[in-house]
Amino acid sequence: MPEGHTIHRLAQDCRDRFAGRAVRASSPQGKFSDGAALLDGQVLTGAEAHGKHLFLGFGPAGWVHVHLGLYGKVTFGTGPAPAPVGAVRLRLATGATASPEEDGPAADAHYDADAHYADLRGPTACELITEGEKRAIHDRLGDDPLRASDDGSGAWARISRSRTSIAALLMDQKVISGVGNVYRAEVLFRHGIDPYRPGRDLTRSEWDAIWADLVALMREGVRNNRIDTVRPEHTPEAMGRPPRVDDHGGEVYVYRRAAQRCHICADEVRAAVLAGRNLFWCARCQPPVAVSAPAR
Numbered sequence: 001m002p003e004g005h006t007i008h009r010l011a012q013d014c015r016d017r018f019a020g021r022a023v024r025a026s027s028p029q030g031k032f033s034d035g036a037a038l039l040d041g042q043v044l045t046g047a048e049a050h051g052k053h054l055f056l057g058f059g060p061a062g063w064v065h066v067h068l069g070l071y072g073k074v075t076f077g078t079g080p081a082p083a084p085v086g087a088v089r090l091r092l093a094t095g096a097t098a099s100p101e102e103d104g105p106a107a108d109a110h111y112d113a114d115a116h117y118a119d120l121r122g123p124t125a126c127e128l129i130t131e132g133e134k135r136a137i138h139d140r141l142g143d144d145p146l147r148a149s150d151d152g153s154g155a156w157a158r159i160s161r162s163r164t165s166i167a168a169l170l171m172d173q174k175v176i177s178g179v180g181n182v183y184r185a186e187v188l189f190r191h192g193i194d195p196y197r198p199g200r201d202l203t204r205s206e207w208d209a210i211w212a213d214l215v216a217l218m219r220e221g222v223r224n225n226r227i228d229t230v231r232p233e234h235t236p237e238a239m240g241r242p243p244r245v246d247d248h249g250g251e252v253y254v255y256r257r258a259a260q261r262c263h264i265c266a267d268e269v270r271a272a273v274l275a276g277r278n279l280f281w282c283a284r285c286q287p288p289v290a291v292s293a294p295a296r
Contacts, residue, residue, distance in 0.1 A: 004178020005221030007049040014047040017116040028084035035128040051177025069124025081117035093117035144177040145214040152211035159199035167195035186229035254280040
């Protein structure tokens, strides 16, 4: 499932391509035909993200709420939108599109030189909602490191009282929104936190450092459209090691590196299943805390 930086990047990409412009909306797959009909010809007034939820604003018409889930994907293109391929739930496009019988230079004359399109496929949710329904979604989500209005204090209020492991809490979208398996594993490693430590055993200073690091890492994720978590001194170039080869891209410390050597201490990276998700950590770099300390 895409992590929060991907959804914030999608919101940014939608603003760059469509904000302030009337869009053509359609549902080639047919599952969002009624909603698309209400949006067709409307101006995109805003695009924002909260955790793994994307919201596209269309003024009085409401908001399109999208949750990609495990299989959802958004693809962008420039120029005239081609015939849709696959199950496109929602297509947004600017500029005129040639009719099927048009082709070549005659069709090109109808095209907007600054035309864009976006296709949404396979989302868990794609629905047209009201402002009140949008607010209800925000209200049930936790602090998001990429939202300027959030500072991590709401997440701390829940973490500091919880016996649940910090690894599980970081994946609970009601506690902190947008953090997925990669950021969870990596930020705990970067701060030497045992993933099984109960939330209430963290100190406030430890949490503040984790939050600040998530803000910085996820902003870089938005900027680069990939997750890189290793510090400059631990890059392949600095350490003389081979670069990571993985379909997730980016350089990491422990994520999906089970049974490989830790970049820092050379111990074997461990893996386990926690709450149905794979967990990765280094037992030497992230040792358990022997004595439970009161949260403060």
